[in-house]
Amino acid sequence: RGAETILVVEDNDAVRGAAVRLLQAQGYRVLDAGSGREALELVERHPERIHLLLTDVVLPRMSGRQLADQLTALRPDVRVVYMSGYADDAIVRHGALEPGTAFIQKPFGADVLASRVREVLDARGDG
Numbered sequence: 001r002g003a004e005t006i007l008v009v010e011d012n013d014a015v016r017g018a019a020v021r022l023l024q025a026q027g028y029r030v031l032d033a034g035s036g037r038e039a040l041e042l043v044e045r046h047p048e049r050i051h052l053l054l055t056d057v058v059l060p061r062m063s064g065r066q067l068a069d070q071l072t073a074l075r076p077d078v079r080v081v082y083m084s085g086y087a088d089d090a091i092v093r094h095g096a097l098e099p100g101t102a103f104i105q106k107p108f109g110a111d112v113l114a115s116r117v118r119e120v121l122d123a124r125g126d127g
Contacts, residue, residue, distance in 0.1 A: 004051035004121055005029040009039045009067060010083070011059055015106065019054065019083075022110045023117065036062030040070060050078055052121055054104075057084040057096050065096060079120050083108070 006028050010016035013034070020030045031046060033039035036059050043050065053071055055064035068080045081102040084091055091097045102120045104113060 001027045002118060002121065003027055003029070005031065005049060006052045006054055006117065007039060007043070007050050007071075007078075008032040009034075009036065009053065009055040009059065009064070011035060011056065015056075019113065022113050023054075025110070026114050026117075028117075035059060036064075036067035036070075039067055040074075043071060043074060050075060052079045052081060052117060054081045054083060054117065057082050057086070057091055063096065079123070081116060081120050 006023055008016055008019050008023065008030060009032070010019065011034050016032055016034065020032050023030045031042055031050070033042050039055075053068055055067055057064040059067065064082055072078055072080070079102070081104060082091075082097055083104045083106050085106045087105065091103070097103065102116070104116045
């Protein structure tokens with residue numbers, strides 16, 4: 001369980017809605033957006049801290065990685081978890097993500113999502 005704020009970015013409404021509900025059930029405050037541009041606009045209007053970005057790797061017009069790069073430039077303390085229907089080794093092989101990047105495979109269940117998010121939020125940062 002948690003109380004942090006999580007930004008969920010996913011262009012599939014059903015997947016985004018499920019992730020939002022699962023995270024809210026765990027006690028998190030959740031913001032959501034259907035695209036990278038929408039997410040960045042939401043962040044500009046949200047003065048409070050955002051602890052974690054949960055984003056699809058493949059988004060229209062802006063990849064999840066591009067979104068994460070722009071968001072962390074604005075808010076350096078944001079942690080990032082990527083999600084995709086592709087296996088993580090395929091994503092790494094095609095250069096979409098670096099090896100060792102926090103990743104969750106879609107479809108995912110509540111337990112998998114909750115434990116991965118908590119693990120990334122609790123990981124010690126570089127300083």
